[in-house]
Structures are given as structure tokens and as C-alpha cells.
Amino acid sequence: MKGVIRLAALTRSYGTTTAVDGVDLEVRAGELITLVGPSGSGKSTILRLIAGLDRPDSGRILVDDVDVARMPAHRRAVAMVFQDYALFPHLTVLGNLTFGLRVRKVRRAEADQRARIAAQRLGIGDLLDRYPDQMSGGQRQRVALARALLRDPSVYLLDEPLASLDAPLRFATRADLLALHRELRTTTIHVTHDQHEAMTLGDRVVVLAAGQIRQVGPPQQVYDAPADTFVAGFLGSPPMNLVPGGGVLGGDATLTLGVRPEDLTLDDAGRIAATVEAVEALGSEAILLTRCPDGTRLTVRTGPRPGVGPGDEVRLRADRLHRFDAATGRRR
Numbered sequence: 333m334k335g336v337i338r339l340a341a342l343t344r345s346y347g348t349t350t351a352v353d354g355v356d357l358e359v360r361a362g363e364l365i366t367l368v369g370p371s372g373s374g375k376s377t378i379l380r381l382i383a384g385l386d387r388p389d390s391g392r393i394l395v396d397d398v399d400v401a402r403m404p405a406h407r408r409a410v411a412m413v414f415q416d417y418a419l420f421p422h423l424t425v426l427g428n429l430t431f432g433l434r435v436r437k438v439r440r441a442e443a444d445q446r447a448r449i450a451a452q453r454l455g456i457g458d459l460l461d462r463y464p465d466q467m468s469g470g471q472r473q474r475v476a477l478a479r480a481l482l483r484d485p486s487v488y489l490l491d492e493p494l495a496s497l498d499a500p501l502r503f504a505t506r507a508d509l510l511a512l513h514r515e516l517r518t519t520t521i522h523v524t525h526d527q528h529e530a531m532t533l534g535d536r537v538v539v540l541a542a543g544q545i546r547q548v549g550p551p552q553q554v555y556d557a558p559a560d561t562f563v564a565g566f567l568g569s570p571p572m573n574l575v576p577g578g579g580v581l582g583g584d585a586t587l588t589l590g591v592r593p594e595d596l597t598l599d600d601a602g603r604i605a606a607t608v609e610a611v612e613a614l615g616s617e618a619i620l621l622t623r624c625p626d627g628t629r630l631t632v633r634t635g636p637r638p639g640v641g642p643g644d645e646v647r648l649r650a651d652r653l654h655r656f657d658a659a660t661g662r663r664r
């Protein structure tokens with residue numbers, strides 16, 4: 333079926349580093365899936381393997397039910413967009429957009445026409461005569477996206493496409509990407525290490541660590557029920573408080589207990605005593621860094637004016653505890 337990707341036992345090592353370690357994943361037709369994970373967890377390598385820019389040591393890659401593992405990149409029904417845009421510096425926007433079409437023997441008039449339509453769609457229709465070094469990062473990224481659009485692929489592979497944009501532009505471009513995906517419904521695999529993108533952009537999120545998948549699911553589900561302590565600590569900013577042995581959250585040596593900063597509340601009737609060490613006022617909210625008598629540090633998310641300061645003794649109430657096996661880190 334068009335747009336379905338299946339990865340089975342996909343593995344790629346470089347020397348002693350196993351960049352991708354037995355990855356199994358099925359991406360559904362029309363889905364937008366986000367790969368997240370720390371630096372070096374194998375996100376880009378997975379994209380490059382699907383795109384054909386690299387070869388797996390073992391495992392299978394099916395795109396549209398066709399095993400592409402040994403197929404050259406240009407024959408695969410995928411289009412990749414890179415963080416650094418990878419535009420031809422000596423070609424105008426129009427030249428960059430029509431290059432691939434011309435290689436595929438599309439007539440000039442038709443190539444120009446299609447390029448203009450793609451450029452309009454991404455809001456760069458009036459920049460067709462510019463060269464890449466005459467444009468902002470956001471404009472260049474739109475050229476790269478328009479070029480991917482023109483390939484009309486079964487799958488888009490986006491490698492941190494918004495990473496080099498400043499915050500407001502990233503916000504706007506993220507919304508554009510989502511709108512484009514809603515319109516085209518082309519299967520998209522999107523790599524990021526941005527928390528917001530991971531939570532807002534994908535139908536599902538895949539969390540990777542050291543080349544292995546730790547959890548796959550809708551973002552809110554992964555956030556609400558992380559499969560292990562790694563995922564719990566990775567998604568969410570500031571991260572979940574994790575207390576080995578339960579400690580101040582309620583002792584049980586076989587468990588690691590977790591509580592998200594927003595699930596800790598300043599409450600005079602709360603059972604947890606703590607001292608405020610620092611307050612980070614972020615405008616719309618504040619983050620309290622607190623320390624309990626046994627040394628446990630707890631991060632608390634509050635409203636913008638918590639009314640406490642460094643040195644104050646407070647009491648905290650913990651709602652929604654997460655339970656993990658102390659030995660394996662798996663959710664219980």
C-alpha cells in the first residue's frame with residue numbers, strides 16, 4: 333500500500349558503535365511520525381537508511397511493500413529534507429526547484445509551472461529569482477520543502493527541518509508543516525530533538541535511545557504513561573522527578589517512583605516537606621527547585637507568581653505517581 337513503511341530488525345553499526353540496533357517499526361499510510369531521542373541515538377541513521385543514503389548491515393526496509401534495502405536512493409519513492417537545506421548555491425530558487433524534474437526529463441515549461449505552484453503553496457512564490465545566499469534560513473527551508481513536494485513521493489523524510497530557525501519562525505513553520513501534511517496526507521517521518529515538536533507534530537512519537545526503540549505511541553499517551561524511566565526522563569521539560577526506592581514519595585525499595593513537576597502542588601496539607609532552593613520565573617509559569625530533608629531534589633511547576641522564595645519551607649502534594657521497577661526501570 334502506498335505510503336506504508338516497515339522496518340524489521342534493522343541494524344547498522346559503524347565500527348564498534350551500533351547506531352541502529354534491531355529496529356522494528358511500522359509507519360501507517362498518511363501518518364506523520366516523529367523520531368525523538370538524545371544526540372547519537374540513531375535518528376538520522378534510520379532516515380538515511382530509508383532514503384538509501386546508507387546501507388543496513390541487516391534487516392529489512394519496505395516502502396510501499398517493496399523491499400528497498402538494496403535499491404539505489406534515486407529509485408526509492410522517498411524525498412528527504414535536511415536541516416541544512418542542501419540547496420544548490422549556484423542555482424536560483426526556480427533552478428533548485430526544477431532541477432530534479434529536469435533530470436527526470438519533464439519539459440521546461442511544465443517543470444516551471446509545477447515549481448511555481450509548489451513555491452506558491454509554501455509562500456515563496458515571489459522569490460523564484462533569488463539565489464540561496466540571498467534568502468533567510470526560513471525561506472531556504474521552504475525552498476527545500478517545496479523541492480521535496482515536487483518529487484511527489486510516497487514518503488517524506490524530514491531531518492530536523494526546523495532546527496536552524498529561530499523560535500518564532502520555527503513556531504510558524506511548524507504550523508505550516510502540519511497544515512501541509514493535513515492537506516497532502518503523505519506519510520512523513522520527522523526527526524527532532526525538540527520537545528515541542530515531538531509533542532505537537534506527530535500522530536505518533538517514537539522514542540529512541542542507543543539505537544533502540546524504547547516506546548511508540550501518540551504523544552500524550554507516551555507523556556502520560558512512559559514505558560520506562562528513560563522515556564519518563566526524556567519527554568517533558570523540566571523532566572519528571574524520579575526517586576529510586578520511592579523515598580519522600582512513599583517508600584518501596586523495589587520501585588522507582590516518578591512525579592511530573594506539574595503534578596506537584598504547593599499545599600499546606602501536603603505530606604512532603606521541602607525547602608525552596610531557587611525559583612525560575614518564566615513569565616507564564618514558574619519552576620521551583622526544592623530539596624527535601626533526605627536530600628531528594630524535586631522540581632515543581634507552579635503559576636507565574638508562586639509567592640515563595642529561596643530558603644522558604646514549603647509542603648508539597650504529589651498527584652499522579654508513576655511506578656517503575658527499580659531494577660529494570662520498566663513501568664509497573
Ligand SMILES: Nc1ncnc2c1ncn2[C@@H]1O[C@H](COP(=O)(O)OP(=O)(O)OP(=O)(O)O)[C@@H](O)[C@H]1O
Pocket residue numbers: 346349350351369370371372373374375376377378525
Ligand atoms: N558515518 C558514520 N561513521 C561513523 N559513525 C557514525 C556515522 N554516522 C553515525 N554514526 C554514529 O552513529 C550513532 C548514531 O548517529 P545518528 O546521527 O543516527 O544519531 P542522531 O540520533 O541522529 O543524533 P543527532 O541528534 O546528534 O543528529 C552516533 O554514535 C554516531 O556517532
